[in-house]
Amino acid sequence: MTKILLEAVRKSFRTLEVLKGIDLSVDAGEVVCVIGPSGSGKSTLLRCVNALESVTQGRVIVDDIVMSDPKCDVNTARRNIGMVFQSFNLFSHMTVRRNITLAPMDLKKTTKPDADALAVELLTRVGLEDKIDAYPRQLSGGQKQRVAIARALAMRPDVMLFDEPTSALDPEMVGEVLAVMQQLAADGMTMLVVTHEMGFAREVADRVIFMADGMIVEQGTPSEVFGNPREPRTKDFLRRVSQAG
Amino acid sequence: MDFAMTIQGSWSLLLTGLVTTVIVSLIAIAVGTVIGFVSSLMGLSRIWVLKALSQVYVWVIRGTPMIVQAFIVYFGMPQLIQTFVPGFTISAFSASAITLSINAGAYLSEIFRGGINAVDPGQVEASRSLGMSQARTMRRIILPQAVRITIPSLVNQFIITVKDSSILSVIGLAELVNRAKVYVGGTYQFFATYVLVAVLYLAVISALMVASRYIEKRLNRDKDPA
């Protein structure tokens, strides 16, 4: 079953065309990693999926809801699409508990005891149940990102979008976040992940997509893309990342 | 130069002035905050008429001296209104409250607008990505954070409003400076009287600062590592 479908998606910022005709479908339970050089349009692609960016042309469909339709009720549709950001974006004036319970209580009319139980359950899942009453400032980067994942899961989404979730982390904290994501993938979550973590993509992804210059240049299983890239631009990119890493 | 004598002779007069200063300032702070808040939202609106109204308001008030605004409200407006409503008058107190409120509102509008703009756009995106509407995001995320950001500037503006109320003595508002002038006119105790007036302003403004420090502490609990 197709969860995310992009059809001939084009996106321009004024005169700059950032997405130049993207076709992509992600099945239920599939984990798709998007890799590619800076400025190739990876974040923009992800943000078109939950309509944080509007598309200039083409269609974006998530769970049979046409997100790109101007008449689409995006507020309702987005409840089903969790998003995790590079810079965490935890609500800085709220405790960890409130970060997690806010949306379920406001949007789903979840009662306070139920929302609290949900917060405890999700925090246990990301290994941070003891931080429930902390404020974001009191957490390390890796802890913040795990709370952000718990917050996104609180709406019980069918689909999760990750935009470089470990790029802002100190190296020793990358592992704890990737472990949570790996568990999520194992639990059958549909995931679209922009990442520079080639190890994670290799190990966890069902499919890897290489983007450059607003287009999907190459895609396939991790062993195809990493082991035997066909396109010169993919080879070039992989060579440069492996040198840097 | 005898302070004891000046205090004894002037305190009842200065006290009535102080009460008027405090009341007119509190009104201006309350009404000005409401005006400023609404104006800041208008200024951020995508509806250009609202935006233009807010911008013109801020531009006119900031670009003219308050003494002129007070003259227009107290002497000018009644004259204009009298052509429709014969015999219309306005009290010095009403004119003062209106002038000071409108004046504070313009500056507060800019402070609120700056505070709202200073909220990290990432906070808004996180909220919207959860399915929270724009209005709900404003209420739950943007405004609570904007208020924390703006408190120091808000307090600063409140202090200016208290001090600026003294300008309204020119239209005969019986506030602190106005009463002091009356007392000095009869006694020639310039130094002692005006030092006393300064001390009274300092007391009122210190109370304001203590109150705001307390509020700031309470709101910023999330900033202290516990």
Ligand SMILES: Nc1ncnc2c1ncn2[C@@H]1O[C@H](COP(=O)(O)OP(=O)(O)OP(=O)(O)O)[C@@H](O)[C@H]1O
């Ligand atoms: N809101 C915007 N307005 C104008 N241009 C934008 C905007 N957002 C992105 N762009 C431009 O679109 C292009 C693609 O940006 P995008 O953030 O999608 O790239 P990316 O692949 O995620 O890069 P990175 O790896 O650095 O995150 C860039 O040239 C960027 O400057």
Ligand SMILES: [Mg+2]
């Ligand atoms: Mg990006």
